[in-house]
Amino acid sequence: MPVKFTKMHGAGNDFVMIDTISQRIKLRPRDIRRIADRRRGVGCDQVLLVEPPGQPEADFRYRIFNADGSEAGQCGNGARCFARFVRHRRLTHLKKMVVETGSSLMTLTLRDNHEVEVDMGPPVFSPSDVPFNRDQEATEYKLKVAEEQLRVGAVSMGNPHAVLRVSSVDDGSLERLGEAIRSHSDFPEGTNAGFLEVVDRQKVRLRVFERGVGETEACGSGACAAVVYGRRMGWLDDRVTVELTGGKLTVQWTGGNNPVLMTGPTAISFEGTVRL
CATH class of the missing domain: 3.10.310.10 (Diaminopimelate Epimerase; Chain A, domain 1)
Incomplete structure (x- = not known):
């Protein structure tokens, strides 16, 4: 055919x-x-x-x-x-x-x-809707990966994302962590694992390991999830340039139930x- x-x-x-x-x-x-x-x-x-x-x-x-x-x-x-x-x-x-x-x-x-x-559309934070195995919604959660205790944001942008802030996306351990997070049992449908490096309030760097794919050069929903998490934590302004391996995206979110706008x-x- x-x-x-x-x-x-x-x-x-x-x-x-x-x-x-x-x-x-x-x-x-x-x-x-x-x-x-x-x-x-x-x-x-x-x-x-x-x-x-x-x-x-x-x-x-x-x-x-x-x-x-x-x-x-x-x-x-x-x-x-x-x-x-x-x-x-x-x-x-x-x-x-x-x-x-x-x-x-x-x-x-x-x-x-x-x-x-x-x-x-607006981001979704309710754990049952992400889905994520937690009883109560929070801005950040503890997640045990191997012997490490990580702190991640969990958000759905139409698909589940776990976002972890790191000092540098060039860290050689991220591939191992990305594979472990995206198949973590606390995410019953799997998740996309994003690693967020905050450069300043209007610029970040990001690596994403997608479920069913692995690491990709860019992930639009992952960029949105990362900016939403960074905004909720108070690290970012409402319009952010996201630098990924393959290029740059612009993400804007004014908070609340407002939609996330992504341009690229x-x-x-x-x-x-x-x-x-």
Whole structure:
């Protein structure tokens, strides 16, 4: 079965975009794993599908599959690429659109220079909704990892995040900690592990280890979660530049039940056909 695709990335977080509106296909988890394989397939962090919406207020349905074939509820970098992709493929003329994800409705707005602003909605802190095995909500929690007692923030941006402040994201131990945190038993659905280095009140550095993927060059929802945690702890202003391995994102959150706005670049790498 030949499947047309477009390879894209947002600040280095790379995706295979597939339009299932003009080509009628149904992908199985093994198909996703084959496409995502960097040696035997196209190679990507996630495979993103464009589908017709299921809700009347949405323009499209946006589905996200990790490299291991599991489905995710949210991906901020992918959402930016999604907006540019549907315009590139002439599936819409809209510059502002509403897309339906597995966890929410998102508003995407195309800006100049191929940048896209994503309304990620308000952050979710209730442990039962993250989900996170704690009885009461707190700004920060103790989390035992191996023999270490860490302090993390837990927040959902449509998918679960654990954020830990570190003195430097260049610390060689972060890979070990990232793998341990993202599969920690206190997060029943797994989590994305973010390591936050605060440079000043308007600038941070970040590394993210995503569930179902591993470390990625950028993570939009992870950038949002990190800024939300930093804001709640009193370390950051309401508009922050987040530096990741693959590039920079801008995250704005004024607190409370207000939405988190994330803006960043998109790029088309190449297009092709993969036979499954």
